[in-house]
Amino acid sequence: QHPNPGDKIHKLAEILAMPNPEAIYRSFLSHWKNPEVLVIGSREPPTVLSDRQQWxxxxxxxxRMMYLDTVTYLPDDILVKVDRASMGVALEARVPLLERHLVEFALRLPLSMKIxxxxxxxxxxxxxxxxxPRNLIERPKMGFGVPIxxxxxxxxxxxxxxxxxTxxxxxxGYFNPQPIRQKWKExxxxxxxxxxxxxxxxxFQAWLDA
Known part of the structure; x- marks a missing residue:
């Protein structure tokens, strides 16, 4: 482990500099904050996350945050991982909490019954x-990330x-080496x-090399 309290300070400083809650939310969903600086000759296209007209x-x-999670993070991240993990071992997975009538019921509930x-x-x-038993539920959340x-x-x-x-x-010719090398050294x-x-x-590099 390389515990680094400086990491949390940097992240807090970034959050405090955000102009509004929506910008904070978006920053949590994106690793590279300025991808056009990373990818040579590119610009970030408008998506449902960045185009408020689509909200x-x-x-x-x-x-709004729950809505954006529903149309982006859920299908593009969580369900993708479930599908890959299950189909990788020939399992047909189902997500009962996403049954249509249950989702419609949940959307009608007042916010106070959710949070x-x-x-x-x-x-x-x-x-x-x-x-x-409640003591099995009311306890700190535990992740299961790998130690990359x-x-x-x-x-x-x-x-x-x-x-x-470099x-x-x-x-x-796909990436600008400077920001990548800087982060790699740090x-x-x-x-x-x-x-x-x-x-x-x-x-991306491993895929390109395959």
Whole structure:
């Protein structure tokens, strides 16, 4: 592990500089904040995340955030991972909480029944407590991410260095080497944890090399 409180300070500073809650939300969904600087000769096209004209007409930021999660993060990230993981072992997965009538019912519920002072998913938790002991539910959330940061500093370092070399990036002509090399150097020495930024580029590089 390379605990780095400076990382959290940098992230907090970025959030405090955001002009509005929508910008904060978008920053959480994007690794490279200015992708046109990274990808040579590119510009970021408008999407539902950046084009407010495509947003549903909802009264509160919380509801807009839920809407954007529903039309972007859910189908483009969560469900993609479920499909890949299940089909990779020939399983047909189903997501019962996305049954159409249940989704329509959830959308009609007032916000106070979803999020309140006791936390998120309030109604779902209360129903679950009828069948599962509350002490199994009311506890800190635990993720299950893989230690990419350590891998890149250890067993995957040589592999990543080859794919991210300045000469290679210049020769291929897709990426601007400078921001990538800067983040790679800061990550290797432990100044910052740029695992997700670097992994995005590495996956493209590995695909290009296949």
């Amino acid at each position: 549903a007409n909802l009264p509160s930021f919380m509801q 309140n002072k006791s936390g998120g998913k309030w109604l779902l938790r209360e129903i679950l407590c009828k069948y599962v 940061d350590r891998w890149l500093r250890g067993s995957l370092r040589d592999w990543a260095e080859e794919l991210l070399s 000469e290679r990036l210049q020769r291929e 990550h290797i020495v432990g100044d910052r944890n740029w695992q997700h930024y670097l992994w995005d580029v590495l996956m």
